Amino acid sequence: MNPVAIIGAGITGLTSAFYLQRNGIPVTVYDSNAHVGGVIQSLRQDGFLAEFGPNTILETSPKIGQLISDAGLQSRRLNPDPKAESRYVVRYGRPIAMPGSPLGFFTTKLFTTKAKLAVLREPFVPPRQDGKEESIAEFVLRRLGQEFLEHAIDALVAGIYAGDPYKLSVPQAFPKLAALESRYGSLIKGQILGARERKRRGEITKDRAPKFSFDEGLEVLPQTLYRQLGKAVRLNTLVTGITQANNSWMVEFHGCERQSRATHSAIVYAGTAYKLAGLKIQTQPPLNLGAFSEIRYPPVASVVLGFRREDVGHPCEGFGMLIPKVEGFKILGTIFSSSLFPNRAPAGCLALTSYVGGERYPELASLPPEKLFALTCEDLRVLLRVKGKPVFQHSVLYPKAIPQYVVGYGRFRALMSEIEEKAPGLFFAGHFRDGVSLSDSIISGCNIAGRVQAYVRALDEALESQAKKVA
Numbered sequence: 001m002n003p004v005a006i007i008g009a010g011i012t013g014l015t016s017a018f019y020l021q022r023n024g025i026p027v028t029v030y031d032s033n034a035h036v037g038g039v040i041q042s043l044r045q046d047g048f049l050a051e052f053g054p055n056t057i058l059e060t061s062p063k064i065g066q067l068i069s070d071a072g073l074q075s076r077r078l079n080p081d082p083k084a085e086s087r088y089v090v091r092y093g094r095p096i097a098m099p100g101s102p103l104g105f106f107t108t109k110l111f112t113t114k115a116k117l118a119v120l121r122e123p124f125v126p127p128r129q130d131g132k133e134e135s136i137a138e139f140v141l142r143r144l145g146q147e148f149l150e151h152a153i154d155a156l157v158a159g160i161y162a163g164d165p166y167k168l169s170v171p172q173a174f175p176k177l178a179a180l181e182s183r184y185g186s187l188i189k190g191q192i193l194g195a196r197e198r199k200r201r202g203e204i205t206k207d208r209a210p211k212f213s214f215d216e217g218l219e220v221l222p223q224t225l226y227r228q229l230g231k232a233v234r235l236n237t238l239v240t241g242i243t244q245a246n247n248s249w250m251v252e253f254h255g256c257e258r259q260s261r262a263t264h265s266a267i268v269y270a271g272t273a274y275k276l277a278g279l280k281i282q283t284q285p286p287l288n289l290g291a292f293s294e295i296r297y298p299p300v301a302s303v304v305l306g307f308r309r310e311d312v313g314h315p316c317e318g319f320g321m322l323i324p325k326v327e328g329f330k331i332l333g334t335i336f337s338s339s340l341f342p343n344r345a346p347a348g349c350l351a352l353t354s355y356v357g358g359e360r361y362p363e364l365a366s367l368p369p370e371k372l373f374a375l376t377c378e379d380l381r382v383l384l385r386v387k388g389k390p391v392f393q394h395s396v397l398y399p400k401a402i403p404q405y406v407v408g409y410g411r412f413r414a415l416m417s418e419i420e421e422k423a424p425g426l427f428f429a430g431h432f433r434d435g436v437s438l439s440d441s442i443i444s445g446c447n448i449a450g451r452v453q454a455y456v457r458a459l460d461e462a463l464e465s466q467a468k469k470v471a
C-alpha cells in the first residue's frame with residue numbers, strides 16, 4: 001500500500017497521521033517548517049514557560065481525552081488552578097469580573113440597566129425570517145442591542161478570532177448561536193431549554209468544557225506525536241504540487257534544496273488555506289484552488305511578559321481579561337498565564353500573555369519587539385497597575401494567524417466538499433474547515449483519519465479484486 005500523504009504537521013495533520021499509522025496505514029507527513037506543531041509554540045527560558053500560540057486545550061469531546069491517553073500523556077496533563085476560573089472584561093478602563101450566575105448578571109457593573117433590560121427582552125425578539133446570513137454584529141444588535149455588542153461580543157470576537165464582529169458570519173463562525181435562534185427562537189430560551197438536551201447528548205459546551213495543558217506546555221503534544229511517528233515526518237519540506245494518477249496521487253515537494261516527488265494512495269491537506277491556494281494541482285476534471293487565497297488571516301503578535309509579583313497592583317487571579325475596542329487600548333486581551341498554570345513563572349513572579357494586532361489593529365502586530373513590549377507595558381500599567389520593568393519579555397509574530405469565517409465563508413466549505421467529491425482520495429481538514437480552536441483541529445484530525453482509512457481500505461480491496469480477475 002502506498003503511504004497516505006499528510007500535508008501539514010500542525011495538530012490536525014499529526015493527529016490524523018498518528019491514528020492512521022496506529023491502524024496499520026503507512027503515512028508520510030510533510031511540513032515546510034523546521035518544527036512540528038504549526039502555530040503551537042512553547043518556550044522554556046529563565047524559569048518562565050511562554051506559550052505564543054494556543055494556551056489551553058478545551059476538552060469539548062471525548063476524542064480529546066482519548067488522544068491524550070493513546071499518546072501516553074495522561075501523567076503529563078496539567079489542569080488549571082481551580083482559582084483561575086474568573087474572567088474579566090474591561091470597562092471604564094479597568095477589568096471587571098464577568099458574572100458567573102443570573103443573579104451576578106443583574107448586579108454586575110459591567111452592563112448598564114438598559115443593557116440588562118435588553119437581555120430580559122431577548123426572548124421576545126422574533127427570529128429572522130428572510131434567511132439572510134448575518135454578521136455577528138448584526139445578529140447581536142438585533143437581539144441584544146448596541147451595548148452588548150460593544151462591551152461584550154466585540155471583546156469575545158477579538159479573543160477567539162482576533163476578528164471583526166461586523167465581518168464574521170453567525171452560521172459560519174458561531175453556528176451554535178445560529179442554531180439556538182433557529183431552534184428555540186431565542187438565545188436565552190435556548191440556553192435554558194437546550195441544557196437538558198445537551199446533557200442527554202453528552203455534549204459539552206465550550207464555556208463549560210474543562211481546559212488543560214501539559215507540564216512543559218502545549219508543545220508536549222505535537223512533540224510526542226512526532227516521536228511516535230518517527231521517520232514518517234519530513235520537516236523543511238514544502239509541498240508544491242499534487243497530481244491525480246490512476247488510483248493514486250503524486251506529491252511534488254521541495255526539501256533540502258531538491259525538488260522531488262512521491263506516490264501516495266491518498267492526500268490529506270491539513271495545511272493553511274493561503275498555502276493551499278498556491279499549490280499546483282492536476283486532476284481530471286481540472287480543479288482550481290485559487291479561490292482559497294481569498295480567506296483572510298489577520299496578523300497577531302503574542303507578547304509574553306514576566307513581572308515581579310510586587311510590581312503588579314492587580315491580583316491577576318483568573319483566566320485573563322478581554323478588551324473591547326471602545327475602551328481604547330492597543331492590546332486585544334491578556335491571559336493571566338501563571339495564575340492558570342503556576343509553573344509558567346518562577347516563584348515571586350507573574351507571567352502575562354497579551355495579543356496585539358488582529359483585524360482591529362493589523363498594522364501594530366508587525367511592530368519591532370521593543371515597540372510591542374512598550375505598548376503592552378503601557379496598557380498593562382493602566383489596566384493591571386503594573387509598575388516595574390518586565391523581568392522577562394518575548395514576542396512571536398504570526399503574520400497570518402487565524403482564518404476569518406466571514407459572511408459568505410460557506411462557499412469555501414462547499415468548494416472543499418465539491419473537490420473531495422470530484423477528486424476521490426483528496427481530503428481537507430483543519431482550522432480553515434472545521435473550526436478555529438485547538439480542540440476543533442484535534443477532532444478534525446481524528447475524523448479525517450476515519451474517513452481516509454475507509455477510503456484506503458476500499459481502494460485496496462478494489463485493487464485486490466481487480467488483480468484477482470486479471471490473474
Ligand SMILES: Cc1cc2nc3c(=O)[nH]c(=O)nc-3n(C[C@H](O)[C@H](O)[C@H](O)COP(=O)(O)OP(=O)(O)OC[C@H]3O[C@@H](n4cnc5c(N)ncnc54)[C@H](O)[C@@H]3O)c2cc1C
Nearest residue numbers: 008010011012032038039054055239271275430431437438
Ligand atoms: C496566536 C494564536 C493563539 C491561539 N490561541 C488559541 C487558544 O488559546 N485556544 C485554542 O483552542 N486555539 C487557539 N488558537 C488556534 C489553534 O492553535 C489552531 O486553530 C490550531 O492549532 C490549528 O492547527 P492546524 O494543524 O489545523 O494548523 P496549523 O497549526 O496552522 O498547521 C498547519 C501546518 O501546515 C504546514 N503547511 C501548510 N502548507 C504546507 C505545504 N504546502 N507544504 C508543507 N507544509 C505546509 C504549515 O507549515 C503548518 O505547520 C490560536 C492560534 C493562534 C495563531
